[in-house]
Amino acid sequence: MPENSNPKIDYDVAIVGAGPVGLATALGLYQRGIENIIVLDQTRAFRKVGQGLDLLPNGLKAIKYTHTQAYENIKETGNKLNNPTQPNQETKAQKNQSAPRWVTRNVNGEEIRSFSLEYDEWFHKYGEGRVSISWYDLQTQLRTLLPEEVVKANHRCINVVAEPELKCVRADFISNQEVETNPYAHWDDQQEKNKSSSVNSSQFPESEITSIRTKLLIAADGINSTVRQVIYKETPYSEYSKPEYSGVVAIGSGGVYEIPEALSQKIQDLFIQGSRIVTILNQQIAENSTENQTPRIILFSRQSGQCGYLIHTPLTLELLAGKSGKELIDLAILELKKANFPEMIQQLVALSSPEKIIQRPYYIHPVNIPAPNQPKWNMGRVVLAGDAAHGMPPFMGQGANQGLEDAAVITTLVTEIDKQNKWDDLVAIETAFSKYEGLRRPLMERIQYATLTRLPLSSEQYGQEYAQQVYARNIDQIMQTLLS
Numbered sequence: 001m002p003e004n005s006n007p008k009i010d011y012d013v014a015i016v017g018a019g020p021v022g023l024a025t026a027l028g029l030y031q032r033g034i035e036n037i038i039v040l041d042q043t044r045a046f047r048k049v050g051q052g053l054d055l056l057p058n059g060l061k062a063i064k065y066t067h068t069q070a071y072e073n074i075k076e077t078g079n080k081l082n083n084p085t086q087p088n089q090e091t092k093a094q095k096n097q098s099a100p101r102w103v104t105r106n107v108n109g110e111e112i113r114s115f116s117l118e119y120d121e122w123f124h125k126y127g128e129g130r131v132s133i134s135w136y137d138l139q140t141q142l143r144t145l146l147p148e149e150v151v152k153a154n155h156r157c158i159n160v161v162a163e164p165e166l167k168c169v170r171a172d173f174i175s176n177q178e179v180e181t182n183p184y185a186h187w188d189d190q191q192e193k194n195k196s197s198s199v200n201s202s203q204f205p206e207s208e209i210t211s212i213r214t215k216l217l218i219a220a221d222g223i224n225s226t227v228r229q230v231i232y233k234e235t236p237y238s239e240y241s242k243p244e245y246s247g248v249v250a251i252g253s254g255g256v257y258e259i260p261e262a263l264s265q266k267i268q269d270l271f272i273q274g275s276r277i278v279t280i281l282n283q284q285i286a287e288n289s290t291e292n293q294t295p296r297i298i299l300f301s302r303q304s305g306q307c308g309y310l311i312h313t314p315l316t317l318e319l320l321a322g323k324s325g326k327e328l329i330d331l332a333i334l335e336l337k338k339a340n341f342p343e344m345i346q347q348l349v350a351l352s353s354p355e356k357i358i359q360r361p362y363y364i365h366p367v368n369i370p371a372p373n374q375p376k377w378n379m380g381r382v383v384l385a386g387d388a389a390h391g392m393p394p395f396m397g398q399g400a401n402q403g404l405e406d407a408a409v410i411t412t413l414v415t416e417i418d419k420q421n422k423w424d425d426l427v428a429i430e431t432a433f434s435k436y437e438g439l440r441r442p443l444m445e446r447i448q449y450a451t452l453t454r455l456p457l458s459s460e461q462y463g464q465e466y467a468q469q470v471y472a473r474n475i476d477q478i479m480q481t482l483l484s
């Protein structure tokens with residue numbers, strides 16, 4: 001868009017990214033009367049993408065605080081996924097089955113640990129439950145509660161510029177066909193085809209760029225955040241613009257379809273044993289190294305007798321580069337063989353369709369960088385939230401949950417800015433965003449530590465402390481103290 005000779009401020013708040021965090025923040029603000037907002041996403045159209053995820057007590061408490069109706073809708077959708085059969089359709093065998101659990105077994109099929117997948121059991125322990133929901137369903141539940149004109153697709157943010165004299169930020173968007181890679185939101189091949197390594201707005205003709213001006217900009221554009229790259233550029237934080245490789249990769253398949261009956265039965269009998277989800281690891285390797293250096297396979301058992309799987313294994317990026325589907329399968333089998341996984345598991349992986357195999361290295365924005373180089377989550381009127389601030393591998397299932405906590409905190413603080421009409425007061429804005437970071441960063445350090453060591457899973461004592469620190473907190477109270 002050509003530069004306007006008399007620019008006006010279009011929005012109070014603009015949010016880049018219509019993932020769970022951007023949308024939850026928008027809902028929270030909208031519900032509290034801040035209606036002059038916009039959410040802009042690069043996706044060409046909202047469509048079914050992304051993996052399934054678990055919302056745990058802390059994330060559910062945060063969304064309940066932010067927007068009660070969103071919480072109710074998410075809970076209903078998630079619980080339907082957990083219990084797909086209606087009560088009156090349940091077979092006798094299903095009725096007699098004990099509550100569903102996620103079981104971890106060693107390579108001999110012996111149970112190492114397990115936890116319940118039931119909403120009520122978590123609710124009883126931590127004051128809120130646990131639901132499984134797909135990324136797309138979560139996005140849809142949140143998006144459809146906002147007026148249609150508030151959430152716009154096909155807007156890929158390419159640049160953000162502070163305009164102090166106008167007391168605003170200008171953000172530039174392009175509506176072409178390309179999208180930035182976003183491994184957490186999108187698991188299809190599209191991102192591979194559209195890989196774009198760095199942001200350079202000068203590469204786009206001016207005519208293709210649309211700009212908006214906003215009093216505040218919330219960057220919820222995921223782990224490969226463009227806004228993060230732009231605001232850290234030419235600052236001491238520039239080396240933290242992009243996420244770093246965690247050292248662990250996922251190789252998986254959504255479904256292995258043609259499993260011979262005998263093989264399927266053997267895997268059922270030894271490992272699945274009626275569970276829907278089972279993790280298998282070599283306990284001996286786990287005891288002699290950190291849990292993240294231990295290859296593991298998560299099996300998802302489908303009602304039809306098919307099986308999906310996800311292997312998490314430490315691998316260098318060089319080893320993965322340019323591998324075909326067939327080569328990935330071979331690589332996965334080799335990793336399983338090296339870790340002494342039984343033949344039947346290797347055979348299952350060998351049956352995967354090379355076209356359907358996915359590989360995804362996990363990245364992280366580490367938060368434990370010591371001062372003075374610690375990258376701040378805000379610069380003036382721009383603030384990072386969710387994966388854009390602290391993205392991490394999903395081993396403790398906390399990425400979206402922590403992002404929902406960010407959304408609750410940002411909603412609270414921005415609502416206060418609105419109430420006190422401090423939109424023009426950069427000091428008040430800086431103070432609010434520093435408060436957000438001051439509250440969230442220490443918890444994120446603990447969560448990332450737990451994610452990278454998986455200590456809460458392997459040590460019972462640490463696991464209990466972690467559960468108290470993360471799941472059992474009273475989010476409503478935390479929000480109240482934020483304002484006192």
Ligand SMILES: Cc1cc2nc3c(=O)[nH]c(=O)nc-3n(C[C@H](O)[C@H](O)[C@H](O)COP(=O)(O)OP(=O)(O)OC[C@H]3O[C@@H](n4cnc5c(N)ncnc54)[C@H](O)[C@@H]3O)c2cc1C
Pocket residue numbers: 016017018019020021022040041042043051052053054055059135155156157158180182183184185220221222223224225226227385386387388394396397398399400401402403
């Ligand atoms: C296999 C796997 C399992 C997981 N399991 C769990 C789990 O059990 N529990 C849990 O809490 N978390 C889990 N996560 C993590 C969770 O998915 C993320 O933490 C969460 O999606 C982050 O939300 P977000 O809104 O910050 O970012 P995202 O979900 O990544 O959304 C970002 C949005 O921004 C858009 N965007 C990106 N760049 C631009 C741009 N330049 N301009 C405009 N829009 C842009 C994207 O299209 C996207 O819609 C898992 C992740 C993976 C990969």
